[in-house]
Amino acid sequence: MTGAHIQKIETYLPERILTNIELEKTYVDWSAEKIEQKTGVRERHIAAENETAVDLACYAANKLLKLVDPAAIDFLILCTQSPDYYLPPGSCLLQERLGLSTSIGALDFDLGCSGFIYGLAMAKGLIQAEIAKHVLFITSETYSKHIHSQDRGNRSIFGDGAAAILITASESKCIGEFALGTDGSGYQNLIVPAGGMRHRYHPDAEALKDPSGSIRTENHLYMNGPDIFTFTIEAVPKVVQQCLEKNCMAIDDLDYVIFHQANQYILNHLRKKVGIPENKFYMNMLHVGNTVSATIPIALKDSMDHGLIHPGDRVMVVGFGVGYSWGATVLRI
Amino acid sequence: MQKSEFYDILMETLEIESVDSLNESTVLTDLEEYDSLAVLSLIAMIDEHFGKRIPGTEFQKITTVKSLMDLIGVDFE
Numbered sequence: 001m002t003g004a005h006i007q008k009i010e011t012y013l014p015e016r017i018l019t020n021i022e023l024e025k026t027y028v029d030w031s032a033e034k035i036e037q038k039t040g041v042r043e044r045h046i047a048a049e050n051e052t053a054v055d056l057a058c059y060a061a062n063k064l065l066k067l068v069d070p071a072a073i074d075f076l077i078l079c080t081q082s083p084d085y086y087l088p089p090g091s092c093l094l095q096e097r098l099g100l101s102t103s104i105g106a107l108d109f110d111l112g113c114s115g116f117i118y119g120l121a122m123a124k125g126l127i128q129a130e131i132a133k134h135v136l137f138i139t140s141e142t143y144s145k146h147i148h149s150q151d152r153g154n155r156s157i158f159g160d161g162a163a164a165i166l167i168t169a170s171e172s173k174c175i176g177e178f179a180l181g182t183d184g185s186g187y188q189n190l191i192v193p194a195g196g197m198r199h200r201y202h203p204d205a206e207a208l209k210d211p212s213g214s215i216r217t218e219n220h221l222y223m224n225g226p227d228i229f230t231f232t233i234e235a236v237p238k239v240v241q242q243c244l245e246k247n248c249m250a251i252d253d254l255d256y257v258i259f260h261q262a263n264q265y266i267l268n269h270l271r272k273k274v275g276i277p278e279n280k281f282y283m284n285m286l287h288v289g290n291t292v293s294a295t296i297p298i299a300l301k302d303s304m305d306h307g308l309i310h311p312g313d314r315v316m317v318v319g320f321g322v323g324y325s326w327g328a329t330v331l332r333i
Numbered sequence: 334m335q336k337s338e339f340y341d342i343l344m345e346t347l348e349i350e351s352v353d354s355l356n357e358s359t360v361l362t363d364l365e366e367y368d369s370l371a372v373l374s375l376i377a378m379i380d381e382h383f384g385k386r387i388p389g390t391e392f393q394k395i396t397t398v399k400s401l402m403d404l405i406g407v408d409f410e
Binding site: 230 | 370372376
């Protein structure tokens, strides 16, 4: 065994669906049609009040473990930015809830839209270093809990969801070379400012209204859309090029490209800028929205289920966002 | 770039239908099409046509079409 591959992906979306029609009724001057036209999102799934990232992770992983022997899992990685607790790690809770062996390694890591790429990089490393053979990697997000109820911009874009990915050893290197990047100078542009140790949760935090009419407090998610977009225009074409070089490939050698599903407008611009043909570029935010670290595996599974991506295809996956953090690799499906 | 060409690009970028034409003194922020996603459209347009990237906070200074042209910082004929 010389490589690692993605053996299986399962996903879970919460039952409750928030539609654009509902958002239109909530916010004055907000048109359902316009939200879809601008963002590419018609509806998104929202976790229930008592439903957390670990719950979503559990649902997704249980689907996968119906097809795989749980006893074979020897490492568990959870990526989330909406953890159940500061401590302990959600991955430890999941070991027990999923009935996995107590001889496994388990850890959480905190990344957003680039999380899927970094999780794959770690899983590949663990397998190729012969530390683990069957890595269960889960991305699970409930960003809705970070978003103010009157923050119409972010409520239009983000949805909750989880993906469970089984990565195992393989004869060939189905998870290719990685191009990764980090630039902490943009940390303030996608942030929940209060609630950690730097600025503690503020029970009487002042309501802040932006020019578009969205309201938040320091306890809620803040996204500086224009600066995040500018960052992606700089970072994404570069990381795609670096990834192609590391894998000794050209765009034409790829069968498909899946970007983090940020929003339709941004993706269309990036696709054109990078020079990816429309028929090789997958977008699926219409019914799920931006589920942060879960967007790429959800899109990957959907595209396989719909027969767009086939076994043997070479697919570039690219994640970018909060941090700033970004990364890309090429998968052989 | 000719000013008239720039106005056409701007009309298309912001999908402006509420006025027949633009000129330097048109107040962009008063147009109904100038919504929260308009800035993203402007960023994409400036990247595509001028190859420039302008910090997001600078867009808060935009009022008229002229102020946007100054922000882009190229000579329009």
